[in-house]
Amino acid sequence: MTDLHWTSMTELARLVAGKQVSPVDVVRAHLERIATLDPSLKAFITVCADAAMEAARAAESALVKDGPAGPLHGVPIALKDLFNTAGVRTTGGSRILADSVPSADATVVSRLRAAGAIVLGKLNMHEFAYGPEGLNEHYGHARNPWDAAAQRVAGGSSSGAGVAVAAGLAPGALGSDTGGSIRIPASLCGITGLKPTYGRVSRAGVLPLAWSMDHVGPMTRTAADCALLLGSMAGYDPKDASTSVLPVPDYGAALTGDVKGLRVGLLRAYFLESADPEVASAVEAAAQTLRRLGAVVDDAQIEHVGHVPAASFAVLAAEALAYHAGWLRTRSSEYGRDVIDRLRLGVAVSGADYVRGQQVRGLVRGAVDQALARRDVLLAPATPIAAPTLGQTDVVIRGQTVDVRASLIRFTRPFNLSGHPACSVPCGMTASGLPVGMQLVGRPFDEATVLRAADAWQRATDWHARRPPLA
């Protein structure tokens, strides 16, 4: 059998349900790996070792007595440290909430536990999810496992999730995504990350960054595992008024492995044309592979996408400032430097600016709908660059010097504004051995097609199966 720490969630669930492996052994294997590697990788803020082992023993007993409780029976998972967990501190990666212990689980955590999942711990992140590098001066910077020696960033804000899943510390994780915080670390760490449609997954009990742009989603090593997790947590939640009443489909059943006739729009303007040539080449090659698999690929564009940086700044900066205003007045010294600076810039946004940003949001949403009117998915790089080094502020792309932060969020943020589902999938490696991610974007609430395309891609390629050079 493959090492348990490299076994997929889908396979672990099958092995546990078939009583071929004990949840105790599965959880122990991951905790041992965390103990060995996490002191240098810094993926976790809190490891729930005792609680996880206790839950594993209970899962083993329940399995013998009653059979599997749900599709994730005995399967471990880790949570970005902004999901409320009853009795376990939820820091948001901050000093301000360092000792904050919620009394109840977030809705998604409750649903995953009900499906049988076992929580290994709480994951590192950019403080209050406000940064695409995934840095954290309070709990240490999570290190990208693909080049830990060179100290490259993992991408954020769900940096610990990217690292933990890529390094085999957890088979899957929950992340959140306001401007790319699931897809950026997925791209930089070489894993699969899905930002579902806005309204598909509850945000109740999740620390907000910007309510109208926050999304919750799975981060795993395969699209099939994303499907497994999404199916276990999606759906209407009376505690989150933005959740949809649309029924949750069987995402696993959608994974046919077949993309014959799938209409794929390759986004060149704004996306491919402003990506690093190595990244662009990998995505072009992916488009060719999809063609060989039977997909119909043509060039596509999203009108008005150039307005996304301004509109998303107006919305995000205003909402983030509103959430943090109280602490900014009373506890400002406890914020990290970069986060407090970003929050303070929110005062530049007037009420009229905010509304105009929301108007532009409607324009962009309509443009994405238009690009998908005759297509099933859109294809673009997930990030313009592979993982930069810690402290790197600029990067040269096609002869132009650009800001690293602005670059990292450039391709992901349009779909936070529009709300469309988008999945980052490994699609190549740079010459220096760093992962490259591509992004598949679908119609609202059509995660099934996005996951079908991603899964078919992964059945035909092995980029997702590559492992970082760790001991």
Place this chain on the structure above:
Amino acid sequence: MLARMTTSSLDDFRRLARTAGFDWSDQELQALLPAFERSVALLRSLDDVALGDLEPTTHYRVLS
């Protein structure tokens, strides 16, 4: 509101901060001034978008 303002200054930044209830020092504001000016310029680019009578959108939700 900085409607149609083409240049921004420390005074503007201080005024906006105080209006929002923040009493940040000039040293703190000065350090952020270049980023503030870039943010204002970015926001002003929204004024040129032809929006017609498009209503603001907050949530993507299918009501069914």
